Amino acid sequence: MRKALVFLLLIFLSFCNYSFSEQAFDVRKHLSTVSRYGVVKDVADNGFTPFVIPNGCYPIHLNLVARHGTRSPTKKRMRELDNLAAHLEVLIRDAAQQRLPLQKVPSWFHGWQSPWKGKLKGGELISKGEDELYELGIRIKERFADLFKEEYHPDVYTVKATQVPRASASAVAFGMGLFSGKGSLGLGHHRAFSVTSESRASDILLRFYDCCENYKEFRKQQEPAVDKLKEPIFDEITSALVGRYGLNFTRQDTSSLWFLCKQEASLLNITDQACSLFSPPEVTLLEWTDDLEVYILKGYGKSLNYRMGVPLLEDVVQSMEQAIKAKEERHAPGSYEKARLRFAHAETVVPFSCLLGLFLEGSEFQQIQKEQPLKFPLKPPHKRNWRGSTVAPFAGNNMLVLFSCPANSTSQYFVQVLHNEHPIPMPGCDSSDFCPFEVFKEKIVSPHLKHDYNTVCNVKLEHPQQKDKSSKIYLMYQWLFSLGKDDNKFLTDEL
Structure with missing residues (x-):
């Protein structure tokens, strides 16, 4: 009798473990840059212990x-979903x-x-997106209450956005969340505030x-190469879908179904x-192909991707220096800027994160400082920082908070970096978030400042063998993927 009970208990526990493992996989956490903020913002590196900010330190900008x-x-x-x-x-x-069985369909x-069939416009901020930014504003106001206690003035709290409507609507x-309760408009006591934008042609x-x-x-040159990189994964999954559901899916169908999955979720x-x-393993592979594309075309895959963001980094540092000067000269409260708040796109946030050296592994920070190329993010099931x-x-967001620490004997001012509201290690500062x-200027910022925006972006680069090199890269990557290599040894700076 006892053995029978033990056997039943083991079966029950096995079932529970299976159920828990199935439930533990949340596809919404594997959608790359299409992920909703509330689902992934608290997914953090459990191995990192944030610096404990000393007593007497307080934020000034x-x-x-x-x-x-x-x-x-x-x-x-x-239109792609309509075609699907x-x-x-x-x-x-x-x-x-063809009288094929349809029971598996x-x-x-x-x-x-398509849920969006018949829509004439697209790309706009939806209500969930409004909530994300509204609630972020409320949390920042509560977390840094002393910074946001001043009477609103556009020169004290500068709000900037790109001219793309979803960015300005996010601002x-x-x-509305940040300044709620500060005015007299409506039940929420909202107040009007200024959002400024530069022309798209000069921003x-x-x-x-x-x-x-x-x-x-x-x-323009590398997007076809990235598509080639992704082909083996899509072909493999397409073959699996054909066998699983009995329909003659194409690679384009798989791509469109994955896109639909991301939008629906x-x-x-x-x-x-x-x-x-x-399946969960297929989702993680599809996620990786998206992450790889972001890495190559927006991130560490090419130094140009982030060097062109140096004007933004300079603007951040300048605002900190002005805040320090205002404090040192004891300017009156309300007479100087307390926060500079910017709203843009993944193409802005990703390069800016790279300029700060975030999400690097091992010696990779030293490699980019020496202008050495990096390897690609490892293919699942290997763990990777770049997601x-x-x-x-x-x-998604980066916050850089400037602290004054009058009692500190070595430095009176510190920078804390928060990514998606959580402290994150900076390899350039001994992997501290504080x-x-x-040191922040010397180790993280200064190496980038030798790259002038005009030189990086508008001086014509010579690539006499570009065509031959690209074709060789296609062949090498196809060979790499056909072998299923996970420890990629090819240098991405060649792209």
Whole structure:
């Protein structure tokens, strides 16, 4: 009897472990840069212990660089989903005509239409995105109450956004949270505040990538190479889908279904349709291909990606120096800037994170300081620091908080870096999140300042063997992926 009970208990525990492991995989945490902020913002490195800020230290200035909140698909991607709906209909009809069994076909395929069918516009901030920024503004106000106790003035709390509507709408939602209770408008006692923007054609602080001719040429040349990198993964998963559901899916179908999964899970909180087509290992591989694309085209894969963001880094440091000067000269409260708040895009947040040296591993910070190329993020199941869902989810952000520490004998001013509101290690400051301001400038900022924006972006680069080199890279990467190598030995700075 006892043995029977033990046996039943073991079966029960095995079932529980299986159920828990299945439930533990949340596809919404594996959507790369399409991840919703509230789902991933608290996913942090459990091995990092934040620095304990000494008593007597207090914040005197805050810089924020944030991505816009969750948005709807663009018009181009909505057309892709309409094409997917039409092709699913063809696949099912062809299978029926060939008298193939349709019992494996998911029921939602029959008559499926895109949730955005008929929409004429796209890319706008949705209500979830508004909530993300509004609540972020409230949390920052509560966390740094002394910084935001002054009477509002546009020169004290500077709010900037790009001219793209979803970025400026994010700035407005954030400001409504930050300044709630400070005015007389409506039940929330809101107040009007200023959001300024530069012209798209000249915004080298927040849309530097749009003004950088060398970067635009690089993107145009390398996007086909990135697609080649992803092909083996998509082909493998396409083959699995064909075997699993009995329909003659193409690589484009797999790509579109993965895109649909990300949109459904992030925007609509639906995970039992497109996302359920893929197994957890397949999701992690698809996530990795997205992360790889972000790494190559926006991140550490090419030094140009982040060097063009130097004007933004200079602007951040300048604002800190002005705050220090105001404190040293004892300017009257309300007469100097307390916060500089910026709202832009993943193409802004990712390079800025790279300029700070975030999400690097081992000796990689020393490598980029010496202008040596880095390896790609490791392929699953290997662990990696570089994850799009962490680096730049919707509403993803970097905050640099300047502290005054009058009692400190070595330095009176320190910079704390928060990523998605959590302290994050800076390799340039002995992997601390709390760095003496002079060390921050010397070790992290100064090495980048030798790269002038105009030289980086507009001086024509010579690549006499570019065509041959690119074709060789295609072959090498295809060979790499066909062998399934995880420890990539090819140097990404060649891209």
